[in-house]
Amino acid sequence: MPSTPVRLLLLADTHVPRRARALPAQVWQAVEAADVVFHAGDWQVPEVLDELQARARRLVGVWGNNDGEELRRRLPEIARVEIEGVRFAITHETGAARGREQRMATAFPEDDVLVFGHSHIPWDSVAGEATANPGLRLLNPGSPTDRRRQPECTLMTAAVQGGRLVEVRLVAVDREP
Incomplete structure (x- = not known):
C-alpha cells in the first residue's frame, strides 16, 4: 500500500515589511x-516567524543575511531534518x-x-556524478x-x-493590490 505524501512548502526571502x-x-x-514549511531566511522581522510558527503544522527555518539579532538568536544558520527517509538541509546563502x-x-x-535562498532566483538542479554527493x-x-529581475514572485511546493x-x-505568486 503506497504511503501518503508529506506535502512541503518552500519559501525564502519574504522580506516583510x-x-x-x-x-x-x-x-x-x-x-x-x-505538512512542513521550509523558510530559507531573510524574514526581516520576528513577527513573520511568529505567524508562520502559529499557522504551519511544522516549520523548519534558518536566518538570512538581512535578519537581525533576534532572528539569529531564534534560528540556526543551517537546519537539518529527515522526512520519511529524505534528508533535508536548509541554509540561506550558497x-x-x-x-x-x-x-x-x-x-x-x-x-x-538542499533548500536555499538569497538570490531571489528560482533554482532546481542536481549535483552530478563527479561531486562529493552525487544526486x-x-x-x-x-x-x-x-521578484527582483525575475518575471514573477515565486514559491515552491513538493x-x-x-x-x-x-x-x-x-x-x-499572484500580486495583490
Whole structure:
C-alpha cells in the first residue's frame, strides 16, 4: 500500500515589511495546505516567524543575511531534518551560481536535498556524478514578495512519498493590490 505524501512548502526571502507589507494570501493558503514549511531566511522581522510558527503544522527555518539579532538568536544558520527517509538541509546563502552544485555537494555530503535562498532566483538542479554527493538536489524557491529581475514572485511546493522527493513545482505568486 503506497504511503501518503508529506506535502512541503518552500519559501525564502519574504522580506516583510521591507519588500511587502505582509505575505500574500496565496502564501498563507499554501502554508495551510502543507505538512512542513521550509523558510530559507531573510524574514526581516520576528513577527513573520511568529505567524508562520502559529499557522504551519511544522516549520523548519534558518536566518538570512538581512535578519537581525533576534532572528539569529531564534534560528540556526543551517537546519537539518529527515522526512520519511529524505534528508533535508536548509541554509540561506550558497554563493555564486557557477560551481554551486560542486560546492554544495562538498559542503552537504550527507544530505539528499538542499533548500536555499538569497538570490531571489528560482533554482532546481542536481549535483552530478563527479561531486562529493552525487544526486544532491538543490532547490531555491525564489521570493514570494520580491521578484527582483525575475518575471514573477515565486514559491515552491513538493512532496515526500515512499522515501523520495516528488512533485517539485515552482509556483507563481499572484500580486495583490
